[in-house]
Amino acid sequence: MEIRYTAIPAERLDAMRDAGKDEFGNKWQLRVAEGWEPLRCCLRKASQDEDIALICYSPWDSPSPWMEAGPVFVHYSACEGYSATTEYPEAHRRSRAILNPFDHAGARAYDHITFLGHEDDHEAALEKVLSEPDVAFVHVRSQEAGCFHFLAK
Ligand SMILES: [Zn+2]
Structure with missing residues (x-):
C-alpha cells in the first residue's frame, strides 16, 4: 500500500x-x-x-x-513545500498523534480513530487504518493540541 x-x-x-x-x-x-x-x-x-x-x-x-x-x-513566505509525498514526515514520527479517519462520504469513521504514542510505529498504524474498506483518508493531528499535522490517503 x-x-x-x-x-x-x-x-x-x-x-x-x-x-x-x-x-x-x-x-x-x-x-x-x-x-x-x-x-x-x-x-x-x-x-x-x-x-x-x-x-x-x-x-x-x-x-x-x-x-x-x-x-x-x-x-511566512513561500517555501519548498513537502515533496517526499510517499514518506512519513520524519518530524512527526515520534509525536503523540491521533489518526482521525474519514469515510468515502467524508464522515468521520469513529471505529478507526487511533491514538499513537512516542514509541508506536506511526506508519504501520496509519497503513492499518487506511486499509479499512470504509476509510478514505486520515487527518493526522497532534494529540496534545489537536492541531492538524497532515493529510494521508
Ligand atoms: Zn514551509
Whole structure:
C-alpha cells in the first residue's frame, strides 16, 4: 500500500499570502520562530529565527459538517513545500498523534480513530487504518493540541 502524505497545498497558502490574511480573516502576520514550531507547509520543525506565521487552517476544501479549523504554523513566505509525498514526515514520527479517519462520504469513521504514542510505529498504524474498506483518508493531528499535522490517503 502506498500512502500519500500531503501538507497544506501551496496554492492555498499563496492565496492567503496574497490576500494578507488566512481563510478565516486573521491577518498574515510575521512571527520569528523560536525553533520548535512544527511547520505544516513543509512538514518540518522551524529553525530559530525563521520567518513564520500562525494561521487558522481547515484541511477541508469544500464545506462539511466535519470541518475542523485550528491554529497551525507555516512559513511566512513561500517555501519548498513537502515533496517526499510517499514518506512519513520524519518530524512527526515520534509525536503523540491521533489518526482521525474519514469515510468515502467524508464522515468521520469513529471505529478507526487511533491514538499513537512516542514509541508506536506511526506508519504501520496509519497503513492499518487506511486499509479499512470504509476509510478514505486520515487527518493526522497532534494529540496534545489537536492541531492538524497532515493529510494521508
Ligand atoms: Zn514551509
